Amino acid sequence: MSDVNVSITPSGLALSMLIDGKRQYQPIPVGELLSAVGNATTKTSGWLPPNTRDWIEVGNRVMMVVEVPMGTHDLTVLHDNSYLKKGKMVIKGVPLPTALFFFDLSKQSDGYRISSCKIYALPGRFNGDKATKLFLYPAPNVQSPQTICWGFDSYSAKNMTYKTMTALEGAVQLFYEAAFNDHCFTKERLASSFDWGSIDYRAVEQYFEKLKEYGYFDPKWLKPSGTTYAEVVGQI
Numbered sequence: 001m002s003d004v005n006v007s008i009t010p011s012g013l014a015l016s017m018l019i020d021g022k023r024q025y026q027p028i029p030v031g032e033l034l035s036a037v038g039n040a041t042t043k044t045s046g047w048l049p050p051n052t053r054d055w056i057e058v059g060n061r062v063m064m065v066v067e068v069p070m071g072t073h074d075l076t077v078l079h080d081n082s083y084l085k086k087g088k089m090v091i092k093g094v095p096l097p098t099a100l101f102f103f104d105l106s107k108q109s110d111g112y113r114i115s116s117c118k119i120y121a122l123p124g125r126f127n128g129d130k131a132t133k134l135f136l137y138p139a140p141n142v143q144s145p146q147t148i149c150w151g152f153d154s155y156s157a158k159n160m161t162y163k164t165m166t167a168l169e170g171a172v173q174l175f176y177e178a179a180f181n182d183h184c185f186t187k188e189r190l191a192s193s194f195d196w197g198s199i200d201y202r203a204v205e206q207y208f209e210k211l212k213e214y215g216y217f218d219p220k221w222l223k224p225s226g227t228t229y230a231e232v233v234g235q236i
Contacts, residue, residue: 049169060107063236068099078179095217098122111163123219130230135222140185194221
């Protein structure tokens with residue numbers, strides 16, 4: 001007999017089930033509940049970050065999956081790229097596809113620490129299907145195997161302690177707010193259908209500017225990662 005629990009949180013309903021000794025959580029945000037019955041608008045908040053799609057707990061480890069829907073972002077490019085003379089520059093309104101952040105967390109006495117975090121792309125919203133095929137996220141600061149490079153300073157997301165699960169929303173924001181460079185970026189992160197033209201892929205600024213010029217990110221530019229959602233969450 002399955003151990004299934006349903007609880008009410010400030011974010012909405014949370015379903016949990018004990019499967020093979022692992023307690024798996026599936027939050028259902030208030031916004032999604034209301035959208036199913038009407039056109040109400042609401043703000044998701046509470047014990048888990050907005051758009052949390054999965055939460056698997058094994059001992060002192062937690063795998064939490066957070067979705068960032070496709071949209072535009074204001075991105076910063078670091079000065080150490082050779083084509084920039086000095087300082088940093090911000091490129092506003094860069095379109096990027098849906099992102100899934102897979103946080104591998106360790107429980108500490110004072111909160112949670114990020115052991116690692118992987119990021120993948122989707123052509124649309126995540127529908128909850130564990131067999132969903134994932135794509136490479138088409139941005140710098142991601143190294144193989146799809147692990148986010150947070151940098152080495154003491155204020156990077158990986159070096160911080162998060163007192164609550166909700167606070168991890170800050171780690172998601174930090175990925176987009178951190179300065180991007182060409183250290184982990186290659187043309188292989190995109191499908192061959194993307195037209196690079198005369199762009200040097202190492203010139204991250206030119207790449208972001210080209211996406212901004214298009215005004216959207218075409219799903220056909222995404223390159224399959226060769227893995228599925230179930231395979232990634234199964235690594236805990």
